[in-house]
Amino acid sequence: MVEEQTLVVDDRQLSAVFSALADPTRRALVRRLAAGEASVGELAEPFSMSFQAVSKHLQVLEQAGLVDRSRKAQQRPCRLRPQALAYASGWLGDYRQLWETSFDRLEEHLTNQKGSQQ
């Protein structure tokens, strides 16, 4: 009777998604994939790093559930899985009211602090 298989966002996946998004290269890959499926070669091209490094980044994204790979001849097209982004966004959403309410007070506070901070 394991219940872990449900829609519950488990902590590990959340960590994996946030961790994957913590790298600017990987965020760029996500941005690119949002426009549509692409092969590893296509994805790697705009980067100055080696092809294999990009392949590794894609593996990280795949492990986090952010990317899904199929096969097409020699190519291995990558596709974005937005559901994983929804997980992360959902977690953040729990705190949405904190930044949506009383922004003025927050800014005021931060400004004051800034003055006395450094």
Add this chain to the structure above:
Amino acid sequence: MVEEQTLVVDDRQLSAVFSALADPTRRALVRRLAAGEASVGELAEPFSMSFQAVSKHLQVLEQAGLVDRSRKAQQRPCRLRPQALAYASGWLGDYRQLWETSFDRLEEHLTNQKGSQQ
């Protein structure tokens, strides 16, 4: 000398925020701090790890702009800065439509696109 101080979400901060949130301990700290200010001791208590480890986690959160520390006698109360969460949420929001529009159709769409694209 740099003018990056504006509302623009710069890549480095985004990386820092996502990276900070990638750790379950730090997410727990954020959750706790969402309920209100707390001292390092109070924050560390529920964890099994050493006090100093929690202190380090708080430093990471502070560096990412997620936490703000003041002084109160020997204590250094921590307070959540939800604005940093808003940064991360804002980035994810750019892709919101990808997961909000019907999932099935998205897959279909992407498949078709690939077919006609190259």
Add this chain to the structure above:
DNA sequence: GACGTATTCAACCATCCAGTTGCATTAGAC
């Protein structure tokens, strides 16, 4: 079956990270 292309795998390296322990610092209480 040999060849070229697309991609992964493996080994290696430098660096970062999460945790530990021990010591230093700060500030209030006596």
Add this chain to the structure above:
DNA sequence: GTCTAATGCAACTGGATGGTTGAATACGTC
């Protein structure tokens, strides 16, 4: 000034991470 409590800082450690290069695999073409 001394004691104690709350916290930070420094040094160390094992393991993850981001990058490299070189070899191996998988697949379509000849």
